[in-house]
Amino acid sequence: MPAVALRCRVCETHHPLDPVGVCSRCFGPLDPVYDRDEQRRTVSRESIAAGPPSIWRYAPFLPVAAPAEPRLAPGLTPLVPAPRLAAAIGVGELWLKLDTANPTHSFKDRVVAVAAAKAVELGRTTLACSSTGNLANAVAARAAAEGLEAVVLCPADLEPEKLVATSVYGARIFAVEGSYDDCSRLSVELSFELDWAFVNVNLRSYYAEGSKTLAYEVAEQLGWELPDAVVAPIASGAMFSKVHQGFADLLALGLVDGTPPRLVGGQAEGCAPVATAFHDGGRVKPVRPRTVARSLAIGSPADGELALATARASGGAIHAVPEDAIADNAALLAETTGVFGETAPAVALGALREAVRRGELGERDRVVLLVTGDGLKTPGLVADRLAPTVVEPDVDPILELLGVQV
Ligand SMILES: Cc1ncc(COP(=O)(O)O)c(C=O)c1O
Ligand SMILES: [Zn+2]
Structure with a gap:
């Protein structure tokens, strides 16, 4: 795997590939760095084309190894x-x-697949996130596919379709009476207390790369x-x-x-x-x-x-x-x-x-x-x-409404 470290976007300090969300020196965000020479040696258009029909065909550009047995793999969308x-x-x-x-x-399946691969590598058993909706769906489904627990924090007044499409996978939803930014702050605070893989907190550097x-x-x-x-x-x-x-x-x-x-x-x-x-x-x-x-x-x-x-x-x-x-x-x-x-x-x-x-x-x-x-x-x-024309179950009124003479 060509990823070699995490680098601080602000002070450029290098850190090991650990589940840490921010730089320990300046609290700046971290991005993976890759061994370009190894990528040059191993990646070609042909090697990509020979890969799986999913995001994992680009594994040499990602900060995790492709799962040995990819389940519900996202990507290669039309x-x-x-x-x-x-x-x-x-x-x-x-x-x-x-x-x-x-x-x-949604595209969130891409980012969650990468973060979840890191969570599995680390042996974490709970996948978590703060979400405006789509991320919660993706975390819940990924956890179900991998046999992990899922916990999400969402604003309580989110579209009901997004909440249902999270709970159906068996995820635990904390519906927060506040904004997404409140959910985000809570997830950062909880990440200090719990051994969970928060995809967009302690695994954010991996997640974003997806x-x-x-x-x-x-x-x-x-x-x-x-x-x-x-x-x-x-x-x-x-x-x-x-x-x-x-x-x-x-x-x-x-x-x-x-x-x-x-x-x-x-x-x-x-x-x-x-x-x-x-x-x-x-x-x-x-x-x-x-x-x-x-x-x-x-x-x-x-x-x-x-x-x-x-x-x-x-x-x-x-x-x-x-x-x-x-x-x-x-x-x-x-x-x-x-x-x-x-x-x-x-x-x-x-x-x-x-x-x-x-x-x-x-x-x-x-x-x-x-x-x-x-x-x-x-x-x-x-x-x-939605403005349907309501009709009797009879063909005549439909033809009449269409102006067709019979
Ligand atoms: C459908 C959809 N598109 C785009 C975005 C924006 O993504 P980002 O937060 O990485 O800017 C989101 C974020 O939730 C989303 O759900
Ligand atoms: Zn820093």
Whole structure:
């Protein structure tokens, strides 16, 4: 396995590959570092193609060994062209990365699979997290697949579909009467008391790396070419930043040529600390979330500064999407592509349209939109679209309503 250490993002101190969330010297976040020479020796397009049809084909880029017996492996989700949506919004070429096809219908299965592999390696028996919904689903399902206990902390007023899709796997849910940021603080405090594998606390450095597989797959599925831009929703900012790092890995190893894609991020206006900092040119300031995009409702994003730096370094942008435009974007995505995304990808589509409106993206560009979660978990967003015509069980009134003469 080419991962050799964890490195502090702030003071650059190296630490062993332990379950520690922050640097012991400065409390900075930690990222795995890899032996590039070993990666160069062992990884090729052919070795990847010969690997399993899941995230584990990219194991040399991950900080854990692939499980000996992968169960319910996520990844290698479809990348599909979306010509009707491209034409509707004025983008040259548009592709959708359908992470709705993962076992619990969101990209969180990727990150949890990596963290859980580390938890199993460490002999931990309880998988835990704080969550805005999708992560709880993924932790609960992964624990069930691996025979571990699962405990999640979620805001009590989360969409009921997300809570049901956690409890069905037998997970214990603490429904916290507070925000996601309260849940996050509680999970940090509990991690000092309990011997649990908190995927986004003491295993965060491992967990976050799972999102790099989105970049690897996009490049491989485009025939080892890079798109011009990738558009993604932002909550903590981890996925957005790691997707960029994934493309950087491929370039560093010569697996692709060209320039890294511009990373365009979306946040809902009611919780837009990173988008606000991007436009104001300052640092990320915490906010109190008030948004319909519950999966993105993180007011104090752990990787907000990194996401900001990623948008700037890649030549991208981060845009806030008005609350009343989110449902329209979910409907536009569904009506023009047949893909029902949840609130988060609807926000990403809103950010993509804003980038087109500003002339940042357009007819010259090949763009990938990450559909990170499934609309069936947040049906309330578009419930007002439900307007069936109620009829008697008789063909005549239907033909009459259709204006067909018989
Ligand atoms: C569907 C979906 N997309 C995107 C995100 C944002 O991910 P991150 O917190 O890594 O920014 C989340 C976070 O929960 C999510 O549930
Ligand atoms: Zn440090």
